[in-house]
Amino acid sequence: xxxxxxxxxxxxxLEGKWLFSIGLNEEWIxxxxxxxNWESIKVPSPWEDEGFNGYNGYAFYRKTxxxxxxxxxxxxxxxxxxxDDVDEVYLxxxxxxxxxxxxxxxxxxYNAERIYYIPAExxxxxxxxxxxxxxxxxxxxxxxxxxxxxxxxxxxxxxxxINLQSTWRFxxxxxxxxxxxxxxxxEWSEIFVPGxxxxxxxxxxxxxxxxRKSFVFKTTADNEKMVLLMGKIDxxxxxxxxxxxxxxxxxxxxxxxxxxxxxxxxxxxxxYYIPDGLLKKNQKNVIAVRVLDTGGDGGIxxxxxxxxxxxxxxxxxxxxxxxxxx
Amino acid sequence: xxxxxxxxxxxxxxLFILGISANAEDLxxxxxxxxxxxxxxxxxxxxxxxxxxxxxxxxxxxxGAWEQQxxxxxxxxxxxRKSFRMKEIPxxxxxxxxxxxxDDADEVYLxxxxxxxxGKFPPEFKTAYDKDRRYIVPADLLKxxxxxxxxxxxxxAYLSGGITDGPTGIYIDADNExxxxxxxxxxxxxxxxxxxxxxxxxxxNNWSEINVPSVWENxxxxxxxxxxxxRLEFKLPQSFTTGELYLSLGKIDxxxxxxxxxQYVGNVYDLKKPAFSRGSxxxxxxxRIYKIKEGLLNRNGVNTLAVRVYDQQGLGGIxxxxxxxxxxxxxxxxRSKHHNDQNxxxxxxxxxxxxxxxNDDLNNE
Numbered sequence: 001x002x003x004x005x006x007x008x009x010x011x012x013x014l015e016g017k018w019l020f021s022i023g024l025n026e027e028w029i030x031x032x033x034x035x036x037n038w039e040s041i042k043v044p045s046p047w048e049d050e051g052f053n054g055y056n057g058y059a060f061y062r063k064t065x066x067x068x069x070x071x072x073x074x075x076x077x078x079x080x081x082x083x084d085d086v087d088e089v090y091l092x093x094x095x096x097x098x099x100x101x102x103x104x105x106x107x108x109x110y111n112a113e114r115i116y117y118i119p120a121e122x123x124x125x126x127x128x129x130x131x132x133x134x135x136x137x138x139x140x141x142x143x144x145x146x147x148x149x150x151x152x153x154x155x156x157x158x159x160x161x162i163n164l165q166s167t168w169r170f171x172x173x174x175x176x177x178x179x180x181x182x183x184x185x186x187e188w189s190e191i192f193v194p195g196x197x198x199x200x201x202x203x204x205x206x207x208x209x210x211x212r213k214s215f216v217f218k219t220t221a222d223n224e225k226m227v228l229l230m231g232k233i234d235x236x237x238x239x240x241x242x243x244x245x246x247x248x249x250x251x252x253x254x255x256x257x258x259x260x261x262x263x264x265x266x267x268x269x270x271x272y273y274i275p276d277g278l279l280k281k282n283q284k285n286v287i288a289v290r291v292l293d294t295g296g297d298g299g300i301x302x303x304x305x306x307x308x309x310x311x312x313x314x315x316x317x318x319x320x321x322x323x324x325x326x
Numbered sequence: 327x328x329x330x331x332x333x334x335x336x337x338x339x340x341l342f343i344l345g346i347s348a349n350a351e352d353l354x355x356x357x358x359x360x361x362x363x364x365x366x367x368x369x370x371x372x373x374x375x376x377x378x379x380x381x382x383x384x385x386x387x388x389x390g391a392w393e394q395q396x397x398x399x400x401x402x403x404x405x406x407r408k409s410f411r412m413k414e415i416p417x418x419x420x421x422x423x424x425x426x427x428x429d430d431a432d433e434v435y436l437x438x439x440x441x442x443x444x445g446k447f448p449p450e451f452k453t454a455y456d457k458d459r460r461y462i463v464p465a466d467l468l469k470x471x472x473x474x475x476x477x478x479x480x481x482x483a484y485l486s487g488g489i490t491d492g493p494t495g496i497y498i499d500a501d502n503e504x505x506x507x508x509x510x511x512x513x514x515x516x517x518x519x520x521x522x523x524x525x526x527x528x529x530x531n532n533w534s535e536i537n538v539p540s541v542w543e544n545x546x547x548x549x550x551x552x553x554x555x556x557r558l559e560f561k562l563p564q565s566f567t568t569g570e571l572y573l574s575l576g577k578i579d580x581x582x583x584x585x586x587x588x589q590y591v592g593n594v595y596d597l598k599k600p601a602f603s604r605g606s607x608x609x610x611x612x613x614r615i616y617k618i619k620e621g622l623l624n625r626n627g628v629n630t631l632a633v634r635v636y637d638q639q640g641l642g643g644i645x646x647x648x649x650x651x652x653x654x655x656x657x658x659x660x661r662s663k664h665h666n667d668q669n670x671x672x673x674x675x676x677x678x679x680x681x682x683x684x685n686d687d688l689n690n691e
Contacts, residue, residue, distance in 0.1 A: 225369070227402075245449045249401070249484050268484035269399040273369055310368045317367050318384060321396030 008077055008115075008152040014063060014131075015149045018043045020050075024058035024134075029090045031130035035062050044081050044149055046141035056142060061133040065151065069125035073319075075154040075304070076123070078131065080114035081147015086136040087114060092129055094122040095167060098192040101201030102136050105189075109199045113147060117154075117194070117303045119163040156319040158229060160306035161221075164213055164287070168193045174208035174256055174290065179240040181286040185212045194231050197299035207258050211289040211300060217279045217307070225310040226279060230270035230289070232302040235262040238290045239272055241279065247272030252292060262294045271313065279307075351646060352663070353422065357410055357496035359476070363388045363489075369403035369479065374435040376475035380407050388494055389426045391486040403447075406478040406489060412496075415468050419502040420510050420539075420647055425459035426492020428480055432459065435477040436467050442537075442544045447481045452548060457641070458492060461544060462537040464511075504660045505574070505650035506567050509560055509631070513538045513644075519553035519634060524585040526630040530557045539576050542643035550642060556633040562625055562651075570654040571623065575614035577646040578635055580607075584616060585632040587624060592616040610645075613664060615657055 020041035027033050041050050043061065048054070067076070078096065080089055085108035086100030097116030100109030123129060135143055170191035177183055191200050193211065198204070228246060230239060236250025250265035279285055291299060308316070364383040372378055386395045388406065393399070415421075423441065425434065430453035431445025442461030445454030468474055480488055502508055515536035522528055536545050538556065547554075573591060575584065584591040594609050596616075623629060635643060652660060 227368075247448055248451070264485060268401055271400075271402045273403055310370075314366055314368050317397060317400060320398075321384065324396050324398065 008079075008154050010148070010150050011071065011076075011153050012065065012151040013149065014065065014078075014151060015043060017041070018144075019062045020047070020059065022052065022055060022057065022059045025060075028060045028062065029132045029134070030093050038062065041143075044144045044146045046084065046145045047137075047143040048141055052142075056137050056139055059135050059137070059143065061131075061135065061144060063131045064128045065131065066127065067123050067125055067129055067151065071153055072120065072125055073157050073159075075157045076118045076120070077152040077154055078116045078118055079148055079150055079152055080116070080133060080144060081149045082110065082112070082145050083114055083133070083135055084108075084110040084140070084142050084145050085138050088134040089114065089116055090130075090132040090134075091118055091122045092124060093132075094119075095192065096122065096165075097195060099195065099199040100136075105201055106136075106138060107201040107203060108138060110145075112199045115152075117165060119160070119165055120157060121163060156316065156323060158304040158306070158308055158316050159312055160229070160304060160308050161219070161226075161312070162215060162217065162307040164215060164306040165193060165303050166213075167191070169212040170197070170209065172202065172205060172207065172209045174210070178210045178212070179243055179288045179290070181242045183212070183288070188212070191299075193300045193305055194303045195299070196234065196297045196301040197293075198297055202298075206293050206295050206298060208256075209291050209293070209299070211291065212286060214284050214286045216283065217281055217285050219281055221309060223276070225276065226274045226307050227310055227313045228272045228274055228287070229304050229306055229308060229313075230272065231300060231305050232267060232269060233289075233291055233300050234266040234297050235294050236260060236265045236292050237270070237300075239270075240288045240290075241274060242285055243288075244275070244278055246274055246278070250292075258292065258294070260292055260294055273310070274307075352500040353424075353497040354500050355493075355495045355497050356416065356421075357412060359408055359410065359425075359494040359496065360388055362386070364407040365392070365404065367397065367400060367402065367404045369405070373405045373407065374438055374477045374479070376409075376437045376473070376477075378407075383407070386488070388489045389491045390488070391429065391490045392488040393486055397487075401482050401484045401487065404480050404482070404488065406480065407475060409473045409475045410496075411473060412468060412470060415465055415470050416498055417465070418505070418508055419498045420508075421463035421465055421468070422497045422499065423459075423461045423463050423476070424493045424495055424497055425461075425478065425489055426494050427456060427490055428459055428478070429453070429455040429486050429488060429490045430483050431481045433479045434459070434461055435479075436463060437469070437474055438477075439464075439467055441467070442540070443546070444544045445481075446548055451481070451483060453483065454543075455486075455490075457543075459544070460540070462510075462540050463496060499647050501648040501660060501663075502650075504652055504656040505648050506571075506653050506656065507560070507562065507651040508649070509558060509651070510538050510647055510649040512536070514557040515542070515554065517547070517550060517552075517554045519555065523555045523557070524583075524588060524632045524634070526588040528557075528632075533557065536643075538644045539647045539649055540643070541579065541641040541645045543641055547642075551637050551639050554635050554637070554643070556631075556635065556644060558631045559628050560631070561628055562623065566625065567653050571618045572652045572654065572657040573614075573616045573618050573631075574648050574650055574652055574657070574660070575616070575633065575644060576649050577610060577612065578614060578633075578644050579610040579640075579642050580638050581609050581636040582614060582644075583634040584614070585634075586618065586622055587630055588632075589619075589622055591618065591622075615652075615661065618651070
């Protein structure tokens, strides 16, 4: 469970009727797909109890909801409860989270609660929004089985300029060359950020791992100082942009050992101020994150993750303080 | 019997605790800087400027971690700003800016000029969260009529952040009133050691400058342990006091060798502090007051002081005043004023040892 859910407020329950189809078709992710002839199914409930007894394999759930613009300055979360075994969740065709690992590297996460942050840029405020949930069940009960399914609001939104909560490249192990912008990560696996790696195919993995993400820094701002928000990381991290060190939380052991003295680093919020001139405007930039998990859950497990101007970051903290005083 | 021993032990333990908590320096606050400060997270070099308009900034109470004041979970850069007025700037004394403890690293500006720093900002981050911030304030930076602005840049890696606790304000060291010539301020400084550096005619033009007294860690020598030299040229004022004179070098961390006009004057081991009251680490806590041999001071021309310092570990340098020349009479007042902290015990066992085996004349020279 991530800490952010401590203060989540239910805005809209999404329990009840959803549209459902077994099978696997990537077009079903799209809001344009016509699902009018799909069956309806009760959520949450194992599909075995809803007429699909004995079915194992892929299936999709879809539901259209309205999201009010009153929630525009809040961080919004979709709680999909417990899904047996693996899922990917999309809003309006954009992936917002994934837990477990689909075949061929199958790994179940049936006992993990799915709480996914919804980046504001994916939301069609005051209009219809399509939630599509891709599920894979290996055996036994399957589907969205239990939980408090709904749309939730958290603290004030960071109003990111560049949202980096999406699919990143990921590789266990450690190698200093991995920080370089021209390092070839095409063979690496994919992982969704934020989300602990235990829920994404790396159960029981402790130790070093690297995350990489390339993005185009689209901006019209004139040399504004930027801050890279990395949310929370379990346990310690070093962050590089285009091969240059940007920030770190916690102390790595010397000579690449895996025994670090970690304490409260895992619950500390990361906001790294990017040195001037490091980000290349309207060009490709590469973020590389070295993580050491010394035990238990690991990885970049909680957002917000993305880039924000310093001016907006100051406003963001002023709002947090104001809310704390209310 | 048992009870009696217990009481005696308690008495000594209490005595020891009281002893170490006494403030050895005679610091007096002349400007209080606790209370509301302007505050903003983020970082911008413009925020050091006294003319920057911070009216739109948030306010926080100093001292106090920002986590307890609405910025829970904030880590990274932030700036504090405070303006104050001074009716009168005291002369012939050192001004110190005390900012308690800052978590983790800081740079402090007075009217736009850097006056000190502790720890290190990223990328070579180093915390100094448990070090007392005491920076020398050059009197010529202060405005007597008008606003003075202190700007503090802070970096916090994680957990508590900001100007967290401890005394904050501008202080004077009242011991400076006992100096007939105050030699604190900018000295020449060089790391390492070389036997030619003690000479009066050695050319130190290309040496760096350093504030005396203040630890060298807050002046850009964060990781320095080992040897370093301080040098200062000075002239005596006309019709300077005649008679016996003493050189006061305050406290030095850890060991000094003092030369005046190329001649050896003394070091901490010459102060004849009784062996039983030394204990480990006694050197850095000993007040240096050296008698100046007659004829050594040049009354009309230039004099050169050269001080070699050896720092074993941790903080280092000529770190506490008074620094300067005292008449015999003032040196007596100074020594009797600090009689108690001069003979402070560095451990309870040292005290016990002294109580039962020591002699009473601790203040011999």
